Amino acid sequence: MAKIYAILSGKGGVGKTTTTINLGTSLNELGEDVIIIDGNLTTPNIGIHLGAPIVPTTLNHVLNGQAKLEDAIYEHESGTKIIPASLSLKESEKIDYRKLSEVAKRLKKMSNHIIIDSAAGLGEEARSSMMAADEIIIVTNPEMSAVTDALKAVKLAEEMGKTVMGVIITRYQGKKIEMSISNIKDMLEVPILGIIPEDDSIKESHVMKNAVIYTHPKSPAAKNYMLTSRRILGEEVRFEPPKNGILSKILKTLGIRGY
Numbered sequence: 258m259a260k261i262y263a264i265l266s267g268k269g270g271v272g273k274t275t276t277t278i279n280l281g282t283s284l285n286e287l288g289e290d291v292i293i294i295d296g297n298l299t300t301p302n303i304g305i306h307l308g309a310p311i312v313p314t315t316l317n318h319v320l321n322g323q324a325k326l327e328d329a330i331y332e333h334e335s336g337t338k339i340i341p342a343s344l345s346l347k348e349s350e351k352i353d354y355r356k357l358s359e360v361a362k363r364l365k366k367m368s369n370h371i372i373i374d375s376a377a378g379l380g381e382e383a384r385s386s387m388m389a390a391d392e393i394i395i396v397t398n399p400e401m402s403a404v405t406d407a408l409k410a411v412k413l414a415e416e417m418g419k420t421v422m423g424v425i426i427t428r429y430q431g432k433k434i435e436m437s438i439s440n441i442k443d444m445l446e447v448p449i450l451g452i453i454p455e456d457d458s459i460k461e462s463h464v465m466k467n468a469v470i471y472t473h474p475k476s477p478a479a480k481n482y483m484l485t486s487r488r489i490l491g492e493e494v495r496f497e498p499p500k501n502g503i504l505s506k507i508l509k510t511l512g513i514r515g516y
Contacts, residue, residue, distance in 0.1 A: 260369070262422070263386040263389065264276060266395065266397060266406065266407065267377075267379055270377075271398045273377065276396050277303070278303065278468050279470055279478075282335050282471065286470065287486060287487065289369050289490070291370045292330065292370070293337060293339045293340070296376065298354070300376070300377075301341060302374070307466060309331065309341060311344065316343075361390070383410075393410070395447065396427060399441060408445055411445055411446070421447045424447050425452075426452045450488050451481055453482060454478060458477075
């Protein structure tokens with residue numbers, strides 16, 4: 258059964274777009290058919306991250322009734338399909354964000370997984386992505402302000418009657434200055450889908466305009482995005498602790514065994 262996921266953060270700069278791209282390409286690598294939508298219509302990043310910042314037809318054109326949906330779908334070299342948004346501010350004006358739900362429902366007939374990279378924050382754009390989704394995935398960093406905004410996103414999803422599948426914690430280093438995994442879990446009260454470590458490979462993948470699972474497939478970040486995607490598919494995948502053993506101890510206190 259096809260499913261629509263909205264990737265939200267509540268706060269910008271936590272790695273939401275990077276996570277969207279790597280979840281989408283990971284699912285594709287696992288044999289799933291995937292379409293990634295750039296739901297961040299005013300400040301889009303999907304096309305930029307994948308080396309296609311300007312394309313002839315965008316999601317903006319579709320929402321404005323200027324183009325057919327099929328013409329806005331592009332296939333990445335990995336086989337993952339994407340629908341970029343326009344970088345033009347003019348083309349983002351007068352868009353009826355509510356039409357995103359209609360577009361997403363039509364895509365369910367074309368693909369198994371539709372992943373929406375939502376706008377940062379919890380404004381109209383982000384809410385339109387939530388409304389279009391079957392389930393919500395929250396992305397946060399292990400620091401108080403990011404987790405607080407993630408909690409706001411969880412509460413808003415609940416108010417909208419949407420299921421929060423879980424949270425993905427990015428840029429994790431296991432330092433004492435960070436919020437602990439147990440505290441994040443207790444505060445958000447949703448399952449942990451993945452813990453992505455701080456990894457320079459992600460920054461390098463941005464420069465290379467591709468997903469880290471392809472540019473650095475053996476990196477800790479790539480491995481953990483793949484594990485996270487398997488959990489999204491319903492597999493019971495254990496968390497893999499980093500070599501320093503810090504995460505292993507934390508997961509043990511949560512009753513989660515590593516490899």
